[in-house]
Amino acid sequence: MVLESLTDNGVSMRYLAIISILALQGQAQHGKLDDKDKAKHPFIGDPVAIEAGHKQFANGCAACHGAEGKGGRGPNLLERLRSDELTDPILYQVIQKGVPGGGMPGANLSENEAWQLIAFLRAETSPAVEGRPGGDAKAGEESFWQTAKCGGCHAIQGRGGRIGPDLTNIGALRTRAQLRDAVLAPDLNPVQGYQSATVVLKNGQTLRGVARNRNNYSLQLQDGDGTLHLLQMDLVREITISKHSIMPNDYGQRLGKQGLQDVLAYLSRQSIRPVETAKK
Ligand code: HEC
Ligand code: HEC
Missing domain, CATH: 1.10.760 (Cytochrome Bc1 Complex; Chain D, domain 2)
Structure with a gap:
């Protein structure tokens, strides 16, 4: 990864080139990155655009950033996209023009295609509640x-x-x-505390359920009716945590x-x- 030096307003050097492009285009004044006041692009959160963006990602980005964006030749995008510096307008420029001096080529997509891609990337990293329902x-x-x-x-x-x-x-x-x-x-x-377990007791009895809390002395097993069984570990012969969810x-x-x-x-x-x- 590139060493990041910060300017006094907290913007890393690597974005300065991009910010000046934006400034020239009048999209960012005085190098300010804050686009929070501006309305989001209509594609952001739109399930149809997100789906289209997913295809573009698979075709044009996955080779370097990994099928799930978790990184490869290029950095882990899921992590990078959480950065406040990577605002939508900057992301747009990075996608279209690449990273100057880095190993990232410009994609030169149509404007709609680039925004579909951004909609996809944002959907991968933002809580579902911020997107459109995409169903009834x-x-x-x-x-x-x-x-x-x-x-x-x-x-x-x-x-x-x-x-x-x-x-x-x-x-x-x-x-x-x-x-x-x-x-x-x-x-x-698997969600911690909700994995299904089979417990064989020393008296031969077998219990199945969700292993809730477990320590050296006891195990809380919740069965299919929701009933909690508190089992002393010295009565337990064997616990098997299943790879398969109860769901x-x-x-x-x-x-x-x-x-x-x-x-x-x-x-x-x-x-x-x-x-x-x-x-x-
Ligand atoms: C040939 C390999 C390659 C391809 C294809 C590629 N990237 Fe990259 N990408 C890189 C590399 C390498 C970097 C790191 C550049 C740097 O930091 O100097 C990067 C950086 C980025 C960044 C900036 C991340 C940051 O840390 O600021 C974004 C965003 C990004 N890529 C998105 C995409 C998207 C979206 C696509 C598909 C259109 C894509 N890339 C296609 C190699 C690639
Ligand atoms: C028989 C019980 C059961 C039923 C029925 C069931 N689930 Fe689950 N669900 C679970 C368990 C147990 C987990 C935890 C996953 C694991 O570790 O096994 C889970 C996990 C989840 C999660 C992930 C929660 C998280 O914290 O990430 C979601 C979302 C979910 N279920 C939704 C649903 C939906 C929607 C349905 C119906 C279409 C459904 N479940 C039906 C038992 C059930």
């Missing part, structure tokens, strides 16, 4: 509580089951991509394409604090 949240709510029965295991605002993590604030905690992965492939990212792994088929979008829309609206949300 009302239909998703019905599915969550009735048809797909997610609420049997998950609670939202005090209502629902306790086998899986509480989802009251999940839209603020996860990106849309993380929510999609969580629903489609529950085995991919069903066939929701992709069960929900269908639209059903999935609707459930994601509902999840993405779950946030404790009201936030600035892109409209439908």
Whole structure:
């Protein structure tokens, strides 16, 4: 990585060239980077643009930045994009013109294509609640509580089951991509304290459930009814933590394409604090 020296207003040297290009174009006054007052580009948070941007990323960027943007020949973009310095206008310039003197070639996309790409990159790093729902949240709510029965295991605002993590604030905690992965492939990212375990007691009895809290002396096992069993470790012969989540792994088929979008829309609206949300 390049050594970053900071100017007195906290902007690293490597962006100065880009900032001066922007200044020339009148997009940034006096090298100020703050674009917070400006309205976001309409593509940001738009699921259709994000999808198109994803394809462009796969075609033009993944070779150097990795299929998931986690880095390769080029830096880890997921980390870099959290930097306040990399505002949307700067990102636009980096994509179109490359990094002067670095190993990053300019992509020279059409304006729309570049903004689709930015919409994709932002969606990968921002909480789902900041994007548009991208589905029918009302239909998703019905599915969550009735048809797909997610609420049997998950609670939202005090209502629902306790086998899986509480989802009251999940839209603020996860990106849309993380929510999609969580629903489609529950085995991919196990959540601490919610992994399924099989416990064989010394008396031969076998118990299955979610291993909640565990220390050297005891284990809390929550069974399918939500009942907590506190087991003394000296009565336990064997504990096996399963690689497979208790959460069903066939929701992709069960929900269908639209059903999935609707459930994601509902999840993405779950946030404790009201936030600035892109409209439908
Ligand atoms: C040939 C390899 C290559 C390709 C293709 C490429 N990049 Fe890069 N990219 C790099 C390298 C190397 C850097 C680091 C440059 C530096 O810091 O001097 C970089 C830097 C960046 C940065 C700046 C990160 C920072 O730390 O400030 C962004 C943003 C970026 N790339 C996005 C993209 C996007 C989006 C695409 C697809 C259009 C893309 N890159 C395609 C190699 C590449
Ligand atoms: C049988 C219980 C069960 C059902 C039904 C279930 N889940 Fe889960 N869910 C879990 C468990 C357990 C986890 C924790 C993942 C792990 O480590 O196994 C989880 C994880 C998640 C996460 C990730 C939470 C986080 O903190 O990242 C999301 C999102 C989620 N579930 C949504 C859903 C949705 C939406 C449905 C219905 C379509 C659903 N779940 C149905 C048990 C369930």
